[in-house]
Amino acid sequence: MGASKTEHFSDEQNTIAIIAKALGHPARIAIIEHLIKVNACICGEIVNELPLAQPTVSQHLKELKNAKIIKGTIEGNSICYCIDETTLNHLKNYFENITKQLKIKSTHCC
Amino acid sequence: MGASKTEHFSDEQNTIAIIAKALGHPARIAIIEHLIKVNACICGEIVNELPLAQPTVSQHLKELKNAKIIKGTIEGNSICYCIDETTLNHLKNYFENITKQLKIKSTHCC
DNA sequence: TTTATTTATTGCAATATTACGATATATATT
C-alpha cells in the first residue's frame, strides 16, 4: 500500500501525527529554528540559509504550512513567514502531558 | 532523489527530526498512548489493540525502537515493550525550549 | 519431540517523500 489507515485512529492521534511528521525532517527543523532565531517574520532569505535548492525549500515550507506550523503572508513581492505558536504549543502540551503521566506511573520493568 | 541530505544539518536537528518522524504516524502515536495507558510493560497484546496486521505492527514497533522511543525486552516467548522516557523527555524539553523562546520574543506580525 | 504461541523477517505492490531543473506567476523597479 503506502497510504496510512488514518480513519482507524482518533482525531487527536492523527493531528499529533501530522504535526510530528511535518517536523520529521532536519531541513524543516532548521527552518523552525531559523524563524525563531531571527525572531518573527522574515521575507525570503530562508532559501539562503539552507543547503537546498529553492524549489526544495519552497516544498518544505509548504508542508510546514499545511501542518499549520508556520504562517505565510504576502509582503510586497516576497512572502513573510513566521511560526504559528498555537500548533507548537499544542504539540508541547501533548508531550508535557505524556511525560507527566510517565513520571506519575513510572513502573519501570525494562 | 528521495533521500534526505542529513549531513548538512546539525546532530541535534537530525536527532529531533528522527524522533519526530518516528512519531509521525497515527499508529505509532496509538502505540505510545497504549503503552502509557496500560502502564509500563505489556507483553504482546499491542497487535490486538491496533486495526493493523501483525507484521505491520511489528514494523511500527521496530521504527519506534530504532528511534529509541520504546524499549523491548524478551520475556519468555513474548516481548515486553515499554517507553524509553529519556527520548520523550528530550523531545519534550526541545519543544518547551522552543515555545519558551517564542513567548519571550513574541513579535507577532503575521 | 510434536504442537501451539508469539514475534520477526521477507517479498511485494501501492503510495509518499525528497530533491531539483525548468518554468510559471506575481510584484517591484527601471
Next chain:
DNA sequence: AATATATATCGTAATATTGCAATAAATAAA
C-alpha cells in the same frame, strides 16, 4: 513596457514508507 526579484508549481527520478500474506525463528506447552 521591459527587466529584475521572489516564490510557487510542474515534471521527473531516486528512494522511503505503508501494509500485508507468507514464512521463518524462537520459546512454551503438550
